[in-house]
Amino acid sequence: MTWAWLSLLLAAAPIIALWLRSPPPRAVRVSSLLLARALARANARRARPPLAALVELALVLGALGLCAVALARHAGADASALRLLRVEGGPSSAPEIVGDLSLVDLQVELGLVQRADGQVAVEAALQRPDELMATGATTTASSPAGAPPSAWDPVQAALHEERALAALRAQCAAAPGTPWAAVDPTAAAMLRAASCLQASGAAPRDAPPLRLSARRTDALGALELAVSGSTEDPPTLRLDEGPTLPVPLSAAGASAVGWAQLRWDQAAPAVIHLEGGGSDAAALPAPPPRRVRVGLWTTAPAGALARALRAHPAVELELLGPGAPAPAAVELALLAAAPPVPLPPNIAVIAALGVDPAPISATWAPMAPTTPRVQPRLGAPHALTRFTTAVAEEGALIDGLDGGTLRALRLPAGASALWTGPGGPTLGVWDEAGQTRVALGLDPERAVRAGQLPVLHLLANLVELAGGAPPVARLSPTRAGWFSPPSGGAASLLPPSSEAAPAPLLWAAAAALTLQAALRRALRSRGRP
Amino acid sequence: MTERGRWARLWGRLWGRSGKVAPGGRPAQGTPALGAPPRPDLNLLPVVQSLRVCAPGFALGQGQGERRGPGAGAGLEFAEHRPYQPGDDLRHLDPHAYLRLQQLLVRTFHADRDQELVIALDLSGSMDAGQPRKLDHGASVALGLAAAALNGRDTLDLRLVTATPTRPVLGRDRSALGPLVAALSAARPGGEATVASALAGRRRRADRAVLISDVLLEDAPLLDALRALRAAGERPLLVHVLAPEDLDPGREGLLPDGENELIDAESGERLRAGVDRRLREAWAAEARAWLDRVERSCQLIGVQRVCTGTRTPLPAFFSSTLRRAGLLQ
Incomplete structure (x- = not known):
């Protein structure tokens, strides 16, 4: 809201100043207006170029329309400073974070503190973005590659939530398997980004021999786990430093699939790791998709x-x-x-x-x-x-x-x-x-x-x-299709680009008004009485 | 200075708005303020001292003068002899003709009459413009013509064409110059005036009528007035006072480039115009066409017209232009 109004003021100030500064007509006392009136009649008889007047009118109306649309669309939009960060020297699936510069301590906590056991807590948190939102303020973690703090360099900055989400949308479309995290003080950005993160984080870029998928079947901790891949032995699941759970395989060999169901205390961190035959990990999926x-x-x-x-x-x-x-x-x-x-x-x-x-x-x-x-x-x-x-x-x-x-x-x-x-x-x-x-x-x-x-x-x-988070029907695990990003990609979960930021609209309005003022000035200088 | 005035001046300094009306170009030193009474050039009186107003034909004045009137009268110049008729004045019998011809003949003389000159000076708002003012120039012309007329002991009738009716200035000798200058100094220019109303109320027709104006009036009333003077046999002469600013405002610096608001000096009407070179050229062309229209109208009516610019030397105008026009001798 504040940024929208500031943008409007910044756009309107030069226009108002230009209009105010336009030199007022110089009053000249002449003997008679007989000749001037004759000239005016002669000019009026000449076909005044309607194009100039129409363009002038269109510019003014267009500018007003742009301002109205920008203000109406973003009258209640919060703005925030977002920055996309990347780890230099990390693995190909290095996480990227969309963070708020104002929450510097949060970013430090997320990426720069080394944990004793060497567990990549950031990666774990990234695989559970809803948990990240909850625990971000207190999570102590290290970067996946052990990168020093200086390695977290900003690769893209944005001044508005929509721009950051647009950058996130592009990244999700380009690398659908890359885990993501989004931290933003505004609730809208957090909730929107979380839906994208969860969908994109469930499909790792480099698929391990055994692939693990997990989904939450209700709101009280019921989990549904599925394993697929190429293995002969039943794999074991480990629930975030907790107990292990063997997964019985319904089929072995190159197209092995297994399925398990358990209940987990969701107040604690819950990252599901697959041990034996692969090192895949899965994040809890998004809240129930039912609206x-x-x-x-x-x-x-x-x-x-x-x-x-x-x-x-x-x-x-x-x-x-x-x-x-x-x-x-x-x-x-x-x-x-x-x-x-x-x-x-x-x-x-x-x-x-x-x-x-x-x-x-x-x-x-x-x-x-x-x-x-x-x-x-x-x-x-x-x-x-x-x-x-x-x-x-x-x-x-x-x-x-x-x-x-x-x-x-x-x-x-x-x-x-x-x-x-x-x-x-x-x-x-x-x-x-x-x-x-x-x-x-x-x-x-x-x-x-x-x-x-x-x-x-x-x-x-x-x-x-x-x-209600009602229990869902048991699913048959298949090799593909489980919890993968939706058909439109993770980017489809983000708001459409039609919800453009107000700043471009306002700047377009300012440009239109400036053009109109320049056109008016040019027409004046042509001496139309 | 009041608080409001201080803010107004600050605002004007910031945005370049002075709030004053430019009187057309850069004012010269000693230029009277707008609306000031006309200031005739009194130095013109010695120049016109030797000039007289001449009118073709007989003088039509009622008083005794130095001009030949129509028919016989009590003049000093012998006209002819005619047979005596009962009732004739016996003092006019010619004894020499009786002794030689044995007939009673009466000597007749030409009538000596004075001639009347009516001057109408346009004091409308349009005359209150120009550098120098057309009003001052026209008043000087009127003063010179009046002095020439009074030099010849002609009857002078000076009418001021103003929005409010004024008393005419009448005189037959140079003693009337004082009241004339006083009347001019008391006049207040401005507004719209009609020539017909100014010339109304005269009891007889004059020998010459001179209209001093810039003709920046509506065409129809002015032409009607001139046509009426011409029909009355008063042989009108139009002294067309022209200011260079009216004809070519660009060259005189009256209309700078940019947005201008033109204010009619007579009616106060305002007209906004974006001024550039093309507009000034069009203005000058329109001014030339307007002069041609005025000239054609005068020729059509049969009115003599002479032009004088506000920067034309008045001695040359009197000694050359008006003499060639037949008004002075």
């Missing part, structure tokens, strides 16, 4: 919360005004404003986000609200708090929200307090009337705007919880 219909009751339809949800690949967002009746097919109700009365009973999950939770049977605690620069205590592990623990271990869970407040809740009996602040529970979940109800004592609008990762993951977990 969840989310109804957001809010007074800020262009706010950060709405934009983040709109950018989520599995969300089919419907914006609703305060008190608006709920559509029939909504599965997740997010109450950031006054909810509908009564609450519709067919919604699976209802979450009161920073608003009075009284409609969902909770109340505010009598304690005065406090600033969110606190470290809430974490409650029992829950699907809603996935990916938030690692962040919480490092520092404040919610930190540095301008003007934001954290309020305590008085939860109904049987509710689970997931986050507990100084005055009491600040995030609670309970079941009531066949619905899962969630109350958050924090304004998520400010949190999402500030890029607070726990809140972002809370939203993603809410979406996944409302989606």
Whole structure:
């Protein structure tokens, strides 16, 4: 938003100055206008070149149109400084990172800290981009090739989220097997890039003899694993420094395939390595591809919360005004404003986000609200708090929200307090009337705007919880086709290029207006009275 | 200086807007302000001292003068003898003719009349332009003609063609020069005026009528007025006062290149024009065509026309141009 307006101001300032600076007509007192009028009539009789007037008009209208389109399209778009980094001297499948320069410490943590066991934690994190988003602030890792910090050189810089995503799109199309990571303070970039990263990271460039694919079958940790390749012995899977699991082969030889299913605590890092016969590793796939219909009751339809949800690949967002009746097919109700009365009973999950939770049977605690620069205590592990623990271990869970407040809740009996602040529970979940109800004592609008990762993951977990993550049917492993990038490539998951950045549109508008001013000046100098 | 005035001056300095109207070119030293009364050149009076206004034919004045009037009268110049008729003045009987011819003959004389000159000086806004002003030049011409007329003891009737009616200046001798100059000094140029209204109210026709104007008026009323003077036998003469800026504004530096807002000196009407070399050339060509149209119209009506530029030396104009035109002798 700020960059869009700054671009507009930068584009408009020289035009306004040019128009203002254009010399005013010099007033000349003449004896009579008899001769001037005769000249004007003579010039009027001559066919005035309509092309010049039409071009002038078209330039002005075009410039106005460009400005209007740019402002309308990106009125709510966040801008950020993104940079594409590359490791020099690394292997061919060296990861590349799209990072935010403002998060220097995050990039240092990701790429420059040597871990004792030599495990390429960056690579592991890259294979789980959703985990990367959650643990990026605290992950200690080294670059795959042990490259020093100076080896991370920027190869492409962009000033806008769309440009960085365009660069990412091009890279995904060129090398679909290369793992990727994207870190960005804006929720939209994170969520969009994650969908691309997960799809592209599942297909390694150099396929090992045994290929491992993994997919998550529900939101509670069910994993489906498949092995294909050329082997005679059953391979073994190792779940991220954890236990090993043999994979029985349904067929051996050159076209060996195997299949296994397990459940895994997803609060911990989960990278699945294939041992024996190959060294492949797989990342957890993206959240359930089924789109969840989310109804957001809010007074800020262009706010950060709405934009983040709109950018989520599995969300089919419907914006609703305060008190608006709920559509029939909504599965997740997010109450950031006054909810509908009564609450519709067919919604699976209802979450009161920073608003009075009284409609969902909770109340505010009598304690005065406090600033969110606190470290809430974490409650029992829950699907809603996935990916938030690692962040919480490092520092404040919610930190540095301008003007934001954290309020305590008085939860109904049987509710689970997931986050507990100084005055009491600040995030609670309970079941009531066949619905899962969630109350958050924090304004998520400010949190999402500030890029607070726990809140972002809370939203993603809410979406996944409302989606149900139903177990999928058992699949027959084949050698190809598992979790490979979609037919259109990973780039197809990114927004189309029609959502161009506002800066080119504004600069085009500025160019059009400048041309129009130059044309007008030229026509003046030709002496048309 | 007030706060507002200071800001206005700062704004004008920043953006090059002075807020003043250029009076056409760079003002010369001693140029009177716009709207100032005409300033006739009094140094012209000794030059025209020996000149007289001449009019072909008999003088039509009512008073006794030095011009031959129509028919017989009480003049000093012998005309003819005619037979005595009862009632004739016996003092006009010629005794010498009776002694020689034994007939009663009466001597008759030519009538000595004065002639009347009416001068109409255009004081419209268009005359209040030029460097020097056409108004000052026209007033000097009017003063010179008036002085010439008064030198010959002719009747002078000076009419000021202004937007507001003014009293005419009448006189028969040089004592009228003072009121004439005073009237000129009190006149206020500006606005649109008609010649017909200025010449209205006269009780008899004049021997000569002189119209001093730049003819930057609407054609029809001016031509109607000239046509009426011609029909009345007043032998009108049009003294066409021309300023070089009107004919070739580019050469005079009146219209610089760029966007100009032309302001009509008479009506205040504004017209924006982008000025360049081609426009100035077109302006000059249009000015030549306009002069041709005026000349053709005068010929068609039968009005004599003489041109004078604001930078033309007035002594030469009086001693040469107006004498060749038959107005002075």
